[in-house]
Amino acid sequence: MAIYHALKARQLHKRNQNKPTLVITNDLLDTLYAQQGNYRLARRHTAENRRLEAQLRQQEQEAKVAELQGRYDTKEKERSIQLLQQQNRITQLAALQQRTLRNAALLTAGLLLLAVGVLVNRYRLRQRTVQQLAAQKQVLETRDQEKELLLREKTLLLQEVHHRVKNNLQIVLSLLNTQVNTLHEPAAIEAIRDSQSRVQTMALIHQNLYQSESLARIDMLSYFGELTEAISEAFRQEAARVQLHVSVEPLQLNTHTAVPLGLIVNELVTNALKYAFPPGYPDQRVWVTLGQVEAGRYQLVVADSGVGLPASVVPTKVASLGLRLVAGLAQQMKARLEVAAAPSACFTLTFRELPQTPVAA
Structure with missing residues (x-):
């Protein structure tokens, strides 16, 4: 019965x-037989x-080999996974670096374009x-040239005007001189000579303006020098024994002031x-x-070393036309x-320069 049941178990x-159990069953049958x-x-x-034990040992060895191979494969897989993760991380870092570099390059290019745009603008x-x-x-420049041309034309025109006025006054002087030669009354001759002197004073103003670079201001040193020479020439007999001293600072006054001063x-x-x-x-x-x-x-002083004036003389009330003219001027x-x-x-005149353009009262 044991053999019977053992054989049934062996078949099963x-x-x-199930080789391990089959080995046990064969051992049991070996013992029973x-x-x-x-x-x-x-x-x-x-x-x-x-044979079964050899197969089992071979299977066991194969299992161990398979287990070892599995462990090796697992480690290799883990290593491969780590390598892949590292490579993936490196790839990500490289991609991040590339993106960063690309963004930096784009930003730099944008800034350069902006800077170039600003510079171009x-x-x-x-x-x-x-x-x-x-x-x-x-x-x-065109306006300046036009103004300069107009100013040059105006200057030439004014110079021509002063030149013609001076010539006209010279004609008047010549006429007065001709008139003097026809007169025999001392009072009339003296009046004509006084008029000649006054006309000569006006003519010298226009002569100085004609010869000067400025048509609005008179060089008083030159003007007074020529004026006293003209007076000495007009009154040659009286001036022959008189020493005339002229001391004028280098001043330039406008015509509105120089004309009455000259007179x-x-x-x-x-x-x-x-x-x-x-x-x-x-x-x-x-x-x-x-x-x-x-x-x-400014101050003008005209003095002499002569006998002086009567104490009762008042320039505005005397009969002399010359002194009344001085007071009026x-x-x-x-x-x-x-x-x-x-x-x-001694006559002392203290004054300020008159405005070039007359101002209404």
């Missing part, structure tokens, strides 16, 4: 390919067990500004030559001085006129 284990004395079957089961604005300035400069000097010097020195008078000198006493204020200039009658005559 063999069908199920050996007790029964059937050694041939016992050896057969023993030989089968050996500034260059265009500068070029436009330069062109506008050049156009404005051209317009201004005042003409009247005072003429009067000094005619009346200050009786015949045989020992010291015969006349001084004409013009200078600036302070900023904007001083009032016109809004100047202060001081008269010292003794021991010698």
Whole structure:
């Protein structure tokens, strides 16, 4: 019965390919057949067990090899996974670096384009500004040239006007001189000579303006020098024995001031030559001085070393046309006129330069 059940178990284990249990069953059958004395079957089961054990050992070895191979494969896989992860990380870092570099390059390119755009815009604005300035400069130069041309024409015209006025006054002087030659009355001759002197004073103004670079201002040093020479020439006989001293600072005054000053000097010097020195008078000198006493204020002094004026003389009330003319001109200039009658005559005129254009009261 044991053999029967063992054989059934052997068939079952063999069908199920359960080799370990089959080995145990064969050992049991080997023992049972050996007790029964059937050694041939016992050896057969023993030989089968050996084959099974060899197969089991081979399977075990194969299993160990498979396990080792599996472990190796697992480690390799893990290593491969790590390598792949590292490569993936490296790839990600490389991609990130590339993106960063690309973004930086794009940003740099954008900034460069922006800078180039700004520079181009500034260059265009500068070029436009330069062109506008050049156009404005051209317009201004054209206007300046037109103004310069007009000023030159106006200067030439004014010079021509002064030249013609001077020539006309010279004609008047010639006519007066011709008139003097026809007169025999001393009073009439003296009146004509006084008129000639006054006309000569006006003519010298226009002559100086014609010869000067400025048509609005008179060089007083040159003007007074020529004026006193003209007076000395007109009153040659009286001036022959008189020393005339002219001291004028280098001043330039406008015509509105120079004309009345010239007439005042003409009247005072003429009067000094005619009346200050009786015949045989020992010291015969006349001084004409013009200078600036302070900023904007000037002083004219006409003095002589003669016999002086009567104490009762008042320039605005005397019968002499010359002294009344001096007083009137001083009032016109809004100047202060001081008269010292003794021991010698001295006229002091303190004034300011009159405006070039008359101002309404």
